[in-house]
Amino acid sequence: MYVSPVREPLISGEKSYSKVTEDIYAPMTGKPGKLWFGGLTLALIALGFGLFSIFITVWDGIGTWGLDRTIGWGWGITNFVWWVGIGHAGTFISAILLLFRQKWRTSINRSAEAMTIFAVMCAGLFPLIHMGRLPLGFFIFPYPNTRDVWVNFNSPLLWDVFAISTYLTVSVLFWYMGLIPDIGTIRDRLVPGIKKKVYSFLSFGWTGSARHWARHESMSLILAGLAAPLVLSVHTIVSFDFATSVIPGWHTTIFPPYFVSGAVFSGFAMVLTLMIITRKAINLEDYITKAHLESMNKIIIATGSIVGIAYITELFIAWYSGVVYEQYAFVNRAFGPYWWAYWIMMTCNVITPQLFWFKKIRRSFAATFVISIFVNIGMWFERFVIIVTSLHRDFLPSSWSMYSPTWVEVGIYIGTFGLFFTLFFLFIRFFPVIAIAEVKSVLKTSTEKFIKKGK
């Protein structure tokens, strides 16, 4: 039989179906290791610190942050956009790649989706706590009231509310939809007890019947269809927060595509960072292989290049526009007091991903890990550069000022890492990190046996 020399097997190690289940189920059984406990403790400490910082913010006021009369948004919104961006990989992988029938996604979609949800949860925190009057945050919902006040549908912040909440809802649904067969599998492996009861509840009575599968598949497809445009819309709308304003450096029509590709770029980087650790930590090397790495790195290089082109386009348009404010904003980015942030962004986002043109590098776990961290840093700085350097020197030089975060802002950021990792640690303990059912569909056991026999 002819075997394609190009396509590597998506799962290595000659797995049988039951082996797959066992491998993936393994981290959920037995006592969790020291690493898990240690990690969870660290995450909880970070989360606690974050909660304390949020408490300080709400109690004392936003004055505890480094913002001022000129710079109304700083780390808070930077982190918001950054986390939303990270939350793009999961749904991109599971929805868009599903629609494009990219089978390799099966090994990573589950954890990427979980990451998406956790990242969006972290992101969603910031618009709430950056409000001066958090307890009145519900004003932002268009609920009927006797005072006849209504929200302002012209405001991109309101669109954000809808975009983010829709995205979170659909992502959760999609993720849970995929989990149902696996929860069923886990339920079947459990001895009767509370745990089994919980999993049976969560499995929604999954039996694995053909009818269930049929419904599952079609539902997955429908949700993928719904989620795919959301992937594009969420960051488009986030970019509107800036693009619809008048501030030089924000008021740019290029923002939607630039933000979306930036988001996918950072999301993939974050997935890589985490998966490279996770596959080692819970022995999933056979499921997340160099082939996966390479495919993802290809997307990174594509989106990274789009981002790079966007940066250069911005510079060109600033020059071409002939508007002094616009031109100053970009000169100030590159050579102003925050030049270092701009050059960190440029280096990490534009230069480092280009290394993936080398096959050796894009197939190397170590190199990918390092570059993925660079990309994460770079994408954080991209948001910082857009938000802070545009605001700190806008139209009237009399109001120009400088910004640096306080410990409270840093604390909240650390807190979101705490939240993210707390959820992630709980996730790897209680749910299969890899979609068992889906990954089995790419397992070509019979073909491989056949090929072997032939030899």
Add this chain to the structure above:
Amino acid sequence: MKEYWRSLEDLLPAEEAPQEKKSSVVLSEGADSSSNSRRDFLKYFGFSIASAAVLAGCERPVKKAIPYLIQPEEVKPGTANYYASTFYDGAEMVPILVKVRDGRPIKIEGNDLCQMTGGSASARVQASLLNLYDESRPAQPTLDGNPIRWEDVDAKLLETLSTWDAEKEFVILTPSIISPSTKQLIHDFKTKYPFVVHETFDAYSYSALKEACHKGFGSAVIPSFRFDKAKMVVGFNVDFLGTWLQPTAFGRQYASARKLTEGQREMMRHVQFEPIMSLTGSNADERIPMSASDEGYYLSSLYMAVAQRSGMMVAAVKGPDAIDKVADELVALRGQSLVVSGTNDVSIQSLVLEINHLLQNFGKTINVDKPINLYQGCDKKFDALLSRMESSAVGAVMFWETNPLYHAPLNGRTKEAIKKVPLRIGVQSQQTETALVCSYQLPAPHFLEKWDDMELVDGVYTITQPAIRPLFKTRAPQENLMAWAGFEGSYYDYIKLYWKDQIYNADIAKGKQFETFWKISLRDGIVVDKNKKGASLTYSNINISSSTNNYNSPNSSNDLELVLYQTVPVGDGTLANNPWLQELPEPVSRVCWDNYVSVSPAFAALRGWSQGDVVDVNGLEMPVLVQPGQARNTLAIAVGYGRSNAGRVASDLGKNVYPFVELKNGHRSYSLPKVEVVATGGTYELAATQSHHSMEGRELVRETTIAEFLANPASGNETHAKVEKLHTSLYHEHEYKGHHWGMSIDLNSCIGCNACVVACSAENNVPVVGRNEVRRSHEMHWLRLDRYYAGDTDNPGVVRQPVMCQHCDNAPCENVCPVAATNHSSEGINQMAYNRCIGTRYCNNNCPYKVRRFNWYDYTGADTIPNNRVDPAGMTLDLKRMVLNPDVTVRAKGVIEKCSMCIQRIQDKKLTAKKDGRQLADGEIKTACQQTCPADAITFGDMNDPQSKISKLLKDARQYGLLEELHTLPSVVYLSKVRNKDKNKTLS
């Protein structure tokens, strides 16, 4: 019992009722989803939303207001009363109206019946209101630190006075008394007790000017200066727009002489020679840095040059180039010019008088027949007093609102002298350093709590009347004298009697009985007796040959000089314990809450210093501020700071440099010819409200010269026409069927005095945030005066621009607020619904003018959370909160606020007009900033009314909108600045 059925299902037996179809698929054994209906969902959803709303709207504790038992006749709840009164702090005197709501004075405004000020008031006048509610004010009389009753004070002092050793003096040391009644009372007191001696001590000395006038006119007077009658003003080291003599009046005169309107196409020219960049210098058409020690040289050169051009036989002296050119201009404008100097030195002031004499300015721009009665103090007399104290000739001294220990320590001599006086009585309305050495500390009322009268210029009388009952156990110093002299009645009776006997006459009465005349006087606050003339004085030449000889060459030494000056906010430091003044940025440096050593950029570069480096100046460690335009070898430090006993706010703010003030030729000298300065290596962060000083080539303040303006009124403002041509929009513009409010700010009139900023803070309950918060750029002022430098750092051009909310008709802030908390009114005002604001700060980010202010902390005490206030100035104390304007919401933490164009004033006048059944008249509504502006730079009105002043200004060729190219369509417009100089020719 009859059973009522509600529906068919109820009526039918249970089995027959149509059942909900059981789902054919059981989803799972555990999950019974059928119990959760849509109705339940809506129920829970509604409940959770409702409970969230209830929790968020938790009730605040209710504070009860107790109504009057007997309603005072003139007090209507919710309606303000205005009482005419007079502000006088020992320096400037300004007739005012006090706005009183429900028994509380809440705002001071200028009295528009006063011709001199025309209803304007300075920043300090505006802010003086807050000193009334100062919790640090002395609250009750004390003797040696122990509280004592007023009766006991009287008994003890009566006994002292009746058993007085007539050999010894009983000195009453007052600031300049301009009250005719008080003068009479002191006179009466002296008649009763012949050993009483009245001495005058001014916090800031102008005694050299008086002595020079004494030499020239034979009478130690301070003449009336008329900047409005001058076509050319040359100032030497004088800040007449900020602090010198009568800045409010001078600011008004200055602006009126420089206004360019349809009718007035001529503009006074102003040249300034000065060592530091003063507010006045920053307004000059041309400004030449000059070290303080060269002033004599410059002035004597000018004298020589003018004399030469006046045909006098004087030796030709080659003076500085600029002086020659100035002399040419001055001589051409004989009788229409004015030369002034602010230096407290007799030879300098004599030179100035001689120059003005040569220029025939007396009787025109300088009037001595109507001298102003301020600043009667004489340093030589004070010196003599100290000598008498040292020789133990003084048995008692009463410090009547004077603080010589702070204002003139004279190397500790004052303190030693005072300590030799056995009985020391301090009578003051605020804490003072001098009070600390007094055994009797007798609290005096704030000027809003007491009766008084004033006579600024002979024949111009004003009344100070109380607007509130005394808050503390205070008694006016005049009442003290009356009690100790055993006079009957109150000081009010005394004033009234004095007015009846001395002021009331047939001319002034205009046929009215005294009681009617008195009531009219009280209502108006100002009475002018045109027939009362001062002594007619003639000028005889002062011998200045020694001065011209001494000053025949520039100072050749390289010594560092120190100039001590007053800042616009704090002045001499008397009112220093005032959060509004401390938070007010100094108009030139834009630093608040501190004083500092300003140095020239060249000197800073030489020493390698930058702003915030701490240096040691003759033993005083202070931070450096690099001040463009300062003379190269000059250091400058503001007086009025470093109060050691002033109260909670001012104590230990900055450093006290009064100890540097020494007597020179008998007068307090505010400059030191030589100081040592070294860097200490430390740094200190100054609280500056502006850190970038260049316009970066942007057309924010548009400027032209008079010649170009006369050729083309739109010169310098060409961009406006270009922008107007491109004015188009895809969207419908707002329609304004009724009023459409607009404001115009004439940048050519604005002198940058910052009175508007304090007026705005007082009117609109703007929070005070303190030094640390200003450092973090958290200041809350709704109105700010941007100041930009242009050109050479050694002598830059300075422009200013008051910026408040521009009330854009196409406002970027309105689009982006998710909850529509900021929106557009049908009258064109960009309004804030504070209740609705959730504090996303998006509006602030998107505001190109950065005029929106966010309540970063609980500055006002309006937050629901207790114990989280950030209130370094005590503004949330119940006492200080009495100053709040009840018509303006006090904003809580987390809310954006900004200029509302004084919407409460608009509404008030609209309602008044409506009740009267008439149209609102143009100019009836005045915003707080407009009302107080000495320069009349601000015009507010209805742009829909074609006859209104604002509509006419909108057609002015100088009119433009700030950042108009953004198409924000601001309702605030600016009129470009015009400088009276030739573009190609400059003096220096």
